[in-house]
Amino acid sequence: MPDLNQRASIALQDATLQQALNRTMEHFVQGRLQAFAALPHGEALRDQARRIRAHTIAHLDEHLLALERSAQANGTQVHWAADAAAARKIVLKIARENDVRRIVKSKSMLTEEIELNATLERAGLDVLETDLGEFIVQLAHDHPSHIIAPVVHWRVEDVAKLFHQHLGSPLDADIPQLLATARSALREGFLQADMGVSGANFAVAETGSVVLVTNEGNGRFVTTTPRIHVALVGIERIAPTLRDLGTLLQVLARSATGQALSVYTSIITGPRRSIEEDGPEQVHIILVDNGRTRALAGDLAEILYCIRCGACLNVCPVYHNIGGHAYDSVYPGPIGIVVTPAIGGLAPWRELPQASTLCGACVEACPVRIDIPRMLLKLRAQSVAEGYAPGWLQKGVRLYARAATHPRLFRWAARLARIAQWFAPRSQGWSRRLPGPLAAWTKTRAFPPLAGASFSEQWEKRSHQ
Amino acid sequence: MNDPRSLILDRVREALKRAYTPEAMDAIPAPPAPPPFTQPLADVFARALEAVQGRCHRFESPENARDFFLAEMARRGASRLLCWEPAALPIPDLAHALRARGIELVSAHSPGYERASTDRKAHLQELAQIGIGLTGVAAGLARTGSLVLHADRSRGRLASLLPTIHYAILYEDQIFPDLAAWLAAAGTAARIANSSNTVIITGPSRSADIGQTLTLGAHGPKEVIVLLIENRRHGRRPANGEENETIEP
Numbered sequence: 001m002p003d004l005n006q007r008a009s010i011a012l013q014d015a016t017l018q019q020a021l022n023r024t025m026e027h028f029v030q031g032r033l034q035a036f037a038a039l040p041h042g043e044a045l046r047d048q049a050r051r052i053r054a055h056t057i058a059h060l061d062e063h064l065l066a067l068e069r070s071a072q073a074n075g076t077q078v079h080w081a082a083d084a085a086a087a088r089k090i091v092l093k094i095a096r097e098n099d100v101r102r103i104v105k106s107k108s109m110l111t112e113e114i115e116l117n118a119t120l121e122r123a124g125l126d127v128l129e130t131d132l133g134e135f136i137v138q139l140a141h142d143h144p145s146h147i148i149a150p151v152v153h154w155r156v157e158d159v160a161k162l163f164h165q166h167l168g169s170p171l172d173a174d175i176p177q178l179l180a181t182a183r184s185a186l187r188e189g190f191l192q193a194d195m196g197v198s199g200a201n202f203a204v205a206e207t208g209s210v211v212l213v214t215n216e217g218n219g220r221f222v223t224t225t226p227r228i229h230v231a232l233v234g235i236e237r238i239a240p241t242l243r244d245l246g247t248l249l250q251v252l253a254r255s256a257t258g259q260a261l262s263v264y265t266s267i268i269t270g271p272r273r274s275i276e277e278d279g280p281e282q283v284h285i286i287l288v289d290n291g292r293t294r295a296l297a298g299d300l301a302e303i304l305y306c307i308r309c310g311a312c313l314n315v316c317p318v319y320h321n322i323g324g325h326a327y328d329s330v331y332p333g334p335i336g337i338v339v340t341p342a343i344g345g346l347a348p349w350r351e352l353p354q355a356s357t358l359c360g361a362c363v364e365a366c367p368v369r370i371d372i373p374r375m376l377l378k379l380r381a382q383s384v385a386e387g388y389a390p391g392w393l394q395k396g397v398r399l400y401a402r403a404a405t406h407p408r409l410f411r412w413a414a415r416l417a418r419i420a421q422w423f424a425p426r427s428q429g430w431s432r433r434l435p436g437p438l439a440a441w442t443k444t445r446a447f448p449p450l451a452g453a454s455f456s457e458q459w460e461k462r463s464h465q
Numbered sequence: 466m467n468d469p470r471s472l473i474l475d476r477v478r479e480a481l482k483r484a485y486t487p488e489a490m491d492a493i494p495a496p497p498a499p500p501p502f503t504q505p506l507a508d509v510f511a512r513a514l515e516a517v518q519g520r521c522h523r524f525e526s527p528e529n530a531r532d533f534f535l536a537e538m539a540r541r542g543a544s545r546l547l548c549w550e551p552a553a554l555p556i557p558d559l560a561h562a563l564r565a566r567g568i569e570l571v572s573a574h575s576p577g578y579e580r581a582s583t584d585r586k587a588h589l590q591e592l593a594q595i596g597i598g599l600t601g602v603a604a605g606l607a608r609t610g611s612l613v614l615h616a617d618r619s620r621g622r623l624a625s626l627l628p629t630i631h632y633a634i635l636y637e638d639q640i641f642p643d644l645a646a647w648l649a650a651a652g653t654a655a656r657i658a659n660s661s662n663t664v665i666i667t668g669p670s671r672s673a674d675i676g677q678t679l680t681l682g683a684h685g686p687k688e689v690i691v692l693l694i695e696n697r698r699h700g701r702r703p704a705n706g707e708e709n710e711t712i713e714p
């Protein structure tokens with residue numbers, strides 16, 4: 001009998017579930033389009049958001065120093081971590097110095113990136129993920145498959161089984177019952193925790209604030225009930241001023257889930273003042289580099305404009321087809337295939353930049369209009385320059401040989417083979433209904449919105465840049 | 466040994482010499498402004514709040530709102546409320562009227578609930594037993610139906626977080642067109658800078674993680690009920706962020 005994790009993996013290949021995934025993505029896509037259409041100045045706000053991110057990245061040193069200054073002035077302790085190991089060490093040190101036993105976490109891709117949980121658990125600390133999706137992932141020893149919807153690959157029945165097994169809820173519990181079960185289990189965790197660990201959607205240089213958005217409210221709990229709050233902040237995550245924060249927040253939720261704003265936006269500006277009745281006694285910001293300065297040095301710096309909304313995943317034909325797990329990187333989808341090699345180096349991630357059809361749908365969806373295809377071409381060119389085969393699709397045999405001897409690549413190969421078929425219809429220009437055997441695919445799925453230009457046009461344009 | 470701070474800053478400066486940052490300007494221009502709403506902001510707010518599953522009850526005067534709230538408490542059979550310090554509640558006589566009906570007003574400072582006198586976790590457990598929260602707000606945002614709350618000595622953050630139901634009192638003159646307008650208003654930046662926690666609440670807590678189906682009440686309140694009041698009793702509009710304050714630190 002396979003465990004739940006394996007079952008979930010099997011389910012990933014299940015047609016019904018693929019349909020659910022596509023439905024969800026389609027729902028996100030429609031939500032985003034409607035949310036922006038409802039805003040008279042939506043497109044202008046996206047342009048403004050791009051300007052803010054471009055300016056911030058181009059003046060990152062100044063903004064980091066400003067952030068440090070304001071944060072210290074409001075009583076926040078600021079730490080700097082050059083890499084993942086350093087960041088983990090700082091969190092552990094804060095925990096040890098404060099006699100911390102129990103930790104609650106709100107969803108943070110950065111903590112996944114630095115593999116924080118394993119370190120904390122090895123040190124004998126209790127770590128509880130409190131975002132409902134991440135909680136399910138943690139209970140099942142699974143991995144998130146979407147940066148906004150971590151368990152988009154889980155069915156209600158599977159969640160019911162998991163909760164039945166671990167939390168004693170009925171096997172046939174419905175969604176509200178399951179939510180209530182999780183609410184009470186996690187509520188206990190919030191009230192008993194000594195330390196809260198969060199990421200940051202933004203850190204505001206003007207005020208030294210950490211900004212967290214959640215819909216569930218776990219971001220508020222993690223930064224309110226425990227004695228200590230530790231926020232891990234990627235060094236690129238800065239909003240220079242509150243005014244800039246306002247612009248970024250307005251495009252973030254619309255792009256992520258199609259909401260006008262997420263339910264809770266917390267602006268955390270230092271620890272509880274001594275006269276206050278609640279809130280953490282210590283707030284720490286850990287500024288994490290971990291390869292971001294590597295990405296900054298050159299053609300890929302634009303990827304640091306990213307505000308992690310997930311919109312590019314939702315429109316990506318490759319992501320739709322293979323799901324988040326197949327990428328095998330912490331960040332999946334269009335953002336993942338650029339940011340992963342950009343911060344981690346290309347050598348271990350050579351296959352990632354190939355997982356794109358360069359259709360340009362991601363650029364159109366991206367609230368800050370990041371030119372992902374441009375950077376993919378740079379990465380592919382770099383691969384070639386370093387002596388790796390350019391036309392891997394044509395050299396499928398070699399890829400197969402490599403995949404067969406590298407188990408991690410094997411899943412890849414199987415899924416990429418399916419994508420390879422797309423090259424034929426695409427060279428004749430995109431069509432809403434795919435021809436031949438692929439017609440079945442478009443029958444059950446809304447085809448993702450495509451860029452105006454065809455592949456060959458795009459290729460032409462980009463190779464002239 | 467190089468300390469990590471100078472190491473990272475050096476790396477950033479070094480990288481910036483080679484960074485390709487399209488469209489970077491030296492200064493960020495002013496954000497685009499949307500056309501003003503043609504309808505009254507209170508109407509826009511009420512509609513937006515309902516659209517995110519919040520509820521909005523509108524009153525002409527604070528007295529009407531008070532009577533409604535008293536009836537609500539009777540209907541729900543409430544005996545305790547988790548709330549801001551009574552002096553910070555923006556309806557005159559509300560605290561008095563509630564107490565007169567035997568309803569206990571609990572804030573973390575209340576006698577018997579003081580943090581100093583008990584251990585933090587036990588204290589939180591106690592407060593978490595209370596099902597209804599009551600607060601004022603610092604501002605309302607019309608476009609999104611959002612409530613803004615700043616934490617300070619008399620305005621604890623737990624009253625809008627722990628209970629299953631959150632009642633919030635909002636006056637029409639506290640409503641801004643949207644997030645950007647509120648952030649741009651005089652006094653907002655200072656209020657955020659001086660408050661350890663500012664929260665913008667847009668409807669009840671929710672999750673769509675299980676079965677990709679929207680369900681209310683994940684960790685925070687399942688119900689957000691706003692008492693939206695047209696006129697202040699004395700007709701004086703407080704400065705932004707002032708919130709009828711009497712015991713500001």
Ligand code: SF4
Pocket residue numbers: 255305306307308309310311312313334335362365366367368369370
């Ligand atoms: S690249 Fe753009 S669309 Fe993708 S997650 Fe980042 S900001 Fe969102």
